[in-house]
Amino acid sequence: MRRHVMELAPGDRIENDIFNNNGVFVLKKGTILTDESIVKLVQHSIDYVDVELSVAEEPPLRNIEKMELQFNDAIDAFESIFLESLTTGKFDENDVDDLLNPLLRDLTSQKDVVSLLLLLDKKDNYTYNHSMQVGMLSYYIALWLDYPHEMAYKAGKAGFLHDIGKSMISPEILNKPGKLTPEEYEEIKRHTIYGSEIIRNSTKDEISALVALQHHEREDGTGYPNGLTSSEIHPFAKITAIADVYSAMTSNRVYQNKQELITVLHELYRLSFGKFSAEPTQAFIRHMLPNFIGKRVRLSSGELGSIVMTNPSDFFRPLVKTDTRFADLSREMNIDIQEVFME
Template sequence: MRIHIMNLQDGDRLTADTFSDAGLHILGKGTVIKSEDISLLMQHRVDYVDIESREEEITEAEFFAAAAKFAAGSSMAAGSSIKEEPPEEEMKSQFTQTVHNYQNAFLEALTVGKFNATMVDDALQPMVDGLDEQKDVVHLLMMLERDDVNNYTHSIQVGLLSFYLASWMGYSQKESYQISRGGYLHDIGKCRVSHRIRNKMEPLTADEQLELQRHTIYGHDIIKSSMTDEATALVALQHHEREDGSGYPMQIDKNEIHPYTQIVSVADVYIGMRSGIHGGSNPNLINNLRDIYSMGFGKLNEKPVQALMQHLLPNFIGKQVLLSNGEKGVIIMNNTSDIFNPLVKVESEQYRDLSKERSIAIKELII
């Protein structure tokens, strides 16, 4: 199928060699598209390429119809061109489309220094509107985790968790959406960082680390050029600042960090732990929460950290777990005095109180 490069997605495969107007060979047949490949095509002014057909391609009209259905919680009428799907599948479909939208905004910011703010809202708002239907936040976050972690998927997950945190802390629907958008766009400045640095697997050199840190400044400038929302721009600028002054780019302390940034920073670090953005990927949600809890004493603001604890931990009750001793079981109750070591009923009908049996820990949460 022939497609405009702005509609390319990560994972699309070229079915023919691609050349510039000057005859320069750009990408070979069989190339699996990544974000840097799209940037390369744009730089050489290539407009269209040929790719393999996508198995589950949907039209823009179908996507927004599905999004409207999900937000309203209604059933599709008989004879609709979209097959009826459970809310989980619709959320996954929305997530995929929102990833595509973020990719377009990212590449637009790379080429012209700004993005279409209306298109951002058109993609993010339906997804946020549907979040009220997802009561089990632990399940939602695990459901949306992807093997192909990249800047796009990370940013969307941060945006969604930021919305929940803001709602839990008492912010209005409008404010919560604005905070969610700040999370969605917090890393947009990485478009100006060399993809070699962004994708480098080895430790960065000191100079490379400084260049990567500049994404906060780049993001602030891009958002200021794209929309009249100072708070969102400040989230991009400040999301790596820490309350003890140890962050970057300005080493400001707790009193100077915007309240919206304090929320997005917690979401960013937590999602980063899950995906490996901030260190090795860790499948143990409870250990992730324990690490975040520790950072709430000097690094991250304690209010969104506590909101995360209070609303995620109850969702663990009823979840299946794999224990470090090989047993499988179900979390029956959280221990109020030791919140990260719950009571677990194992398959042998015995109970493991992990607050007392210190040699046993939860190895993995299963959904």
């Protein structure tokens, strides 16, 4: 069947060898198309090809529904831990481990981290949802840095508990929609100290206590509460700092609208030269970017489409296939991605 290149889909099979107008060989007969090979046809200015259409079934959901149920349970459980910390100044560590062990074990088989973030983005309560996201991302970053599972679990647990000290902050300050006064901001900063104390009162987990204390420290010494520099900051606190900022910037908060996922990755890349530790930040970016291939997006031009490949010249401005064309955002600098979303 003869099809225009814009009508091709991954899984279609090429029926004839394909050459461009200059006689250069492009694809051989029998090739099963992928997003990358469709892009290759576009790059060679090939308009029509003969294909056998794919009859493949829709891909499985990779247990996304199961993960959503686990996330719901985890967010509810964190609310209980948070409220217990508020009323007693401590929590039951067994509750945390009983929650995280099966959840993080199942995350090991989930490679599409962006879909998981989009799933979590549906949840309403920022404080509890944010802790779930940071725990999940901290776990993944540790794995991507080749920590063994046992240590990655510790990183994920520390990320999950990093903001427990906010239970000690007045809701009027924590949820204030306007700008904080200097006094209110100083109180917010104390959540790091409160969190470290709560964890030490509840567990013997020194790593989680340190991460709670240090996750707002920065490589150049401009962070808080102690103005530490790179060598003084625990490696897992560096990991949680990245997960914390990414989750915060891509989530709706009472005083700030969420930013687009790829744009925030670009901002983290910029911050990896001075503010954040370069190795975990760049590992995070390197492993996240392939997750965006195939995701639906809304462009600032109003067009809807799907990301088909990242650009080697600019990783943060991908090639997008819309209903009518391929938009190369590395060349069309006046167009941006406004939103990445699940169908």
